Amino acid sequence: MASNPTPPAEPQDSPDAYVGLDAQxxxxxxxxxxxxxxxxxxxxxxxxMEYRVGRLNFEVRDGRVARAWKG
Structure with a gap:
């Protein structure tokens, strides 16, 4: 029986660090x-709303990140 693949590592990074930055x-x-x-x-x-390892989501308002979350 084949083993389950190991998902890629997710950066050790806080999504909160992106709030307030310009989107680009x-x-x-x-x-x-x-x-x-x-x-x-x-x-x-x-x-x-499926969780994707390695994905970072930004909610952008007026060109700035208003909210950020993993997955």
Whole structure:
């Protein structure tokens, strides 16, 4: 029987560190810190809620990150 694959490591990075940054700069910084996927969303966007290791989500208002969370 094959073993389960090991998911990629997630950066040891706090999403709160991105709140208040401009969206483009925050995305660039997140990728430098090792996030494989960065998703910028408008406030109130309807999204799927499955957890993806290595993904960082931003809620962007007026060009700035208002909220950030993993998965």
């Amino acid at each position: 700069g925050a995305e660039r910084l997140a990728r430098q810190r090792g996030w494989s996927t960065v998703r910028a969303l408008p406030p109130g966007a309807i999204i799927t």
